[in-house]
Amino acid sequence: MYDIATKPRERAIMLAVVRKGADPDVVREHLDELALLLDTAGADVATRVVQERERPEVATALGKGKVEEVKELITETGASMVVFDDDLSPVQVRNLEKAFNVKVLDRAGVILDIFASRARSAEARTQVELAQLEYLFPRLTRMWTHLSKQFGGVGTKGPGETQIETDRRMYRTRIQRLREKLREIDVQRAVQRQSREGIPRFALVGYTNAGKSSLLKSLTDAEVYIENRLFATLDTTVRAFELPSGQRAVLSDTVGFIRKLPAQLVASFRSTLAEAAEADVIVHVADVTSPHVREHIDVVNRTLVDLGISQRPILMTFNKVDALEDRLLLHDLEAEYPGCVFVSAERGINLQRLLARMQECLEETSIVQHLLIPYDHMRDVSHLYSEVEVLLRDEVDAGVRLAVRLPSDKLNAFQRRYAAFVTASSPDPI
Template sequence: MSIYTRERERAIVVGVIFPHQTKAQVDEYLDELELLADTAGADVICRIYQEREKPDPAFFIGRGKAEQIAKIVGEEKIDVVIFDDDLSGVQIRNLEDVINCKVIDRTTLILDIFASHARTAPAKIQVELAQLEYLLPRLTGKWRHLSKQYGGIGTKGPGETQLETDRRLVKRKIAILRRKLSEIDNQRKIQRKGRRDIFRVALVGYTNAGKSTLLNALADANAYVEDKLFATLDATTRVVRLSPTRKILLTDTVGFIRKLPHHLIASFKSTLDEVVEADILIHVVDISAPNFREQIKVVEETLEELNSLDKPTILAFNKIDKLQDRSLIYSLANEYKNAVFISASRGVNIHTLKEKISQMIDDHYVEITGKVEISNSKAISLIYKFGEVLDVKYDTDNYLTLKIKIEKRHLPKISSYIF
């Protein structure tokens, strides 16, 4: 029988200050870790810090610090100790032996939140795959927090049922889930092919920046919105009319976060492909966040990992209604060329954002129709490489008539081959 009885767990968060970091930085990281813990259903009772040159191989922190935490755990009736950095299976086993409490790391916490918020079959598959891939190298050791004697944070998903299995069974399950995701990926590719004659715009940004709220404001939609980290996981696409004669497809994507587990990026590839396939990105930034510049950097690093950093991008600074110092808007307007300042929840400057999207389409893209010789494989290859073929007609005189959507900067690369 599970010993877990409380609705919310009592937690300690642990941050280690390494030489390349300041205490202020680690404090910011722990602020976010506390938000993650709150989203997962835990109340953080206290923070523990330790300065170290490098992680201890056995405990990550020093044994003395672990014993100090054990004392607090006993006095405060703590349910879970959460580390802001990834721990190895050996480190977790050793820490749990000393602390006598469930010990998890940041990645386990994020995966747990994803498991709680996954609502559709694709999202559940993606989360389970990420959990198993993270669990696989950690199957050695006790991992008692994944067994049935514990519950709560860090135990949702496949962990409870996989403890008794061996690596071969886990690998087999991973292979099955990858095949299922591949099928989902193929289905989504077919769906995207059917949308090629319309410009696609994707909302990206740090988690809780207001992307879903902005989707609702632009599309008069009713996407799920909650003031918590990772409230939505699935890509949601809506038609948005920019003007009586122009419409776009707007997609809301999963939020990014500092130290986002690589297993999640890999597992959510079919969802994040909406970013890769988009013509334009709207990078939504919470301008009221104290560390919004670092959040911008985290999103840009993730986009770079997706090979999408060079896409035409609008920076939508959201939540201007929460700003105390309005002068920040003017300095950011000078700093960022394609910036728009909005409040998605109040509908402020939404029309300006729509005009900006239309302007970016006009500035960056053109649709052309022309002929090319069927035998000219080099020309056809270049056209498909740099442009998007919206329509193909086979003529009787050995020519193809192609309707192409292409960025203006790439037009000279193909213009000599079509007429």
């Protein structure tokens, strides 16, 4: 992986291969975002090239004429790399690098590079390294095969090929080690989450730069890293806060999403994202000032589906209303996303309303159960306090009467565990 973030700023030529008749606004926006990604990675854009084709050329993505044109542009601008907004196959990268004599990356490669230079915690570093190796593995092995054919000796077991086998084994061993390490981290995280069992959990998710960390900070006073760059956050931070009812809850902030997030990253960040996966309510934060807010929402929703966490109740939250000029947009969005909230994390606008909606969403997804526990089972009472939210406690002749609230998906397990004590309902309204 090219470590472009630690080097002096580079110059890049950006390329998009689009179908004939593609909407130029959409193409521009995708390239604007790629430029932002490059900026974050430490490169400036020398120029942009858009090629319209029915489908990308198998060998080089671009047509012959375009390859020549880009070659000239490289000489003219002194660019040191060519970056495609589209996924490139290992063969395409190899052919293009040969033609251009500078490095060639695709969007996934740039995103991986940013993650690699920003990962700080052991967990994030392990996850990024695994994603990088998995991304590079097919590319390198095919490249090596190609090199061995080109440079290796005649015969089936030339020295080149032996080296490839050794390197491949090394890669595989490393990938194996990293996977094991991540499994250990998974277990640790699961234990941490278990210790918070019974406390309602909310997770902030959203497109990168939407203001998730800013919201965590303003809702919980957490000291978190906020920056006007993509992927400022790569870890999960969990902080306690209080709902309007006075009930304690936790809120987590995690890595942001983006279109074409490399599948390898999504896969290896699963343990970081597990906090969101197990949340009672997902707070989906979108930047209302982005002209592409709806597309961003779709990208996030699709990523949630990929991660298998789309069934959770989602509270749509539009951030940065302080900077929004088009007030009419609010009415449209309100109609499109009923029950959504408009806030400003930075100016503290509407945060009470957001908290109230969070509580409502939680109540909608939770179920109240009533129990009567005889006095000789007091241990179960203390268990309940650590496992679920106790809404009401009464001491009556027959024992302790409790009303507790629990997430609906825990109901079956709960009813099995406390079958002997669950009563139909409370004689008194809560």
